[in-house]
Amino acid sequence: MRHAAVLAAFHYTEHELPIPPVVYGIIGAIAFIFLGAVLWSYKDVASRHALPHDPEATQHATSTGSETHGAGHAGNH
Secondary structure, eight states: OHHHHHHHHOOOOOOOOSSOHHHHHHHHHHHHHHHHHHHHHTTTHHHHTSSOOOHHHHHHHHSTTTTSTTTTOSSOO
């Protein structure tokens, strides 16, 4: 009974949307497409820098102990 009294006292007013509901979906789709394009722009970034063109960098990457920073250098810090 109390619930019915609360519902009877509640005055519901309907507000119209500022734009048609379909436009909200279109805006959302455009936002996701834009974010997908941003994400796509980072595709394969790591492999772009995988092959250094500097001979010293190549030597450093293939030298013994290159797993630890500075171990492949011969005092060239």
